Amino acid sequence: MIYSDYAAVYDQTGQIRHSILTANYLPDLLRRHSVDGRRLLDLACGTGTFAIIQAEAAWQVIGLDRSPAMLAVAERKAARAGVAVEWIEGDLRAVMLPAPVDLATCWYDSLNYLLREEEVELAFRSIYAALAPNGLLCCDVATEYFLRNYWSGVEVYEDADYIQVMQSAYDGNDCSTLVLTGWHRRSVDHWERFREVHVERGYPRSFWLESLLVAGFVVEGCYDCFTLQAPNERSLRLCWVARKPAR
Numbered sequence: 365m366i367y368s369d370y371a372a373v374y375d376q377t378g379q380i381r382h383s384i385l386t387a388n389y390l391p392d393l394l395r396r397h398s399v400d401g402r403r404l405l406d407l408a409c410g411t412g413t414f415a416i417i418q419a420e421a422a423w424q425v426i427g428l429d430r431s432p433a434m435l436a437v438a439e440r441k442a443a444r445a446g447v448a449v450e451w452i453e454g455d456l457r458a459v460m461l462p463a464p465v466d467l468a469t470c471w472y473d474s475l476n477y478l479l480r481e482e483e484v485e486l487a488f489r490s491i492y493a494a495l496a497p498n499g500l501l502c503c504d505v506a507t508e509y510f511l512r513n514y515w516s517g518v519e520v521y522e523d524a525d526y527i528q529v530m531q532s533a534y535d536g537n538d539c540s541t542l543v544l545t546g547w548h549r550r551s552v553d554h555w556e557r558f559r560e561v562h563v564e565r566g567y568p569r570s571f572w573l574e575s576l577l578v579a580g581f582v583v584e585g586c587y588d589c590f591t592l593q594a595p596n597e598r599s600l601r602l603c604w605v606a607r608k609p610a611r
């Protein structure tokens with residue numbers, strides 16, 4: 365399963381950066397797209413950085429992810445930060461909550477892991493059901509342009525106790541595959557190797573829009589992510605803002 369051995373090093377290898385950026389971006393989005401209450405569901409919350417920052421900002425936060433290893437890291441970080449977040453192991457295509465939320469977020473390629481169109485539609489319907497009337501969804505997705513042009517080549521990370529090689533390639537068919545090989549140092553001369561294969565799919569903007577509309581959302585914005593500008597053909601990620609109608 366992906367995001368298992370990788371969970372322990374996800375933050376330290378630089379992936380934490382995206383959560384810092386989205387945490388800084390959220391207030392800009394909410395100034396333009398208001399939210400009534402303080403219940404927030406962060407879908408595919410990963411190691412919990414974004415969820416914890418929002419809990420510190422007085423949101424009542426639920427973090428949902430399907431990887432137990434990512435959630436275990438998130439739980440430890442929340443305990444260290446002294447904040448209460450409810451962590452749920454679950455699938456964003458079948459969200460089940462005891463009570464609806466006012467804001468749902470889903471950041472950093474998480475929706476690109478859905479490789480079939482039907483799965484995206486299922487996810488949006490499930491998120492829609494989890495929201496209270498007038499609730500808001502903010503999510504970002506990697507563009508086809510990004511996957512085609514930036515998910516290619518080899519990247520190496522190295523520190524005293526961990527080495528990682530990421531090899532990625534576009535398959536010419538909307539999908540990019542990243543093979544992640546990591547070595548954890550377990551003792552002075554013993555390294556343990558793991559391998560995860562991550563596949564992401566880029567969908568056209570029109571498909572994301574249509575899927576949100578079909579789920580029942582009113583789409584309030586589509587931005588070149590981290591700005592409030594309209595996307596262009598070289599945008600690396602799109603940020604969608606969509607609302608469940610009040611009635």
Ligand SMILES: C[S@@+](CC[C@H](N)C(=O)[O-])C[C@H]1O[C@@H](n2cnc3c(N)ncnc32)[C@H](O)[C@@H]1O
Pocket residue numbers: 366367379380382383407408409410411414428429430431434454455456457470471472473474477
């Ligand atoms: C690139 S990470 C993003 C984590 C976090 N949102 C962030 O910004 O750092 C993708 C996350 O999506 C989760 N994920 C992928 N597919 C999922 C699904 N169907 N349901 C729930 N979580 C999923 C993975 O377990 C992983 O934690």
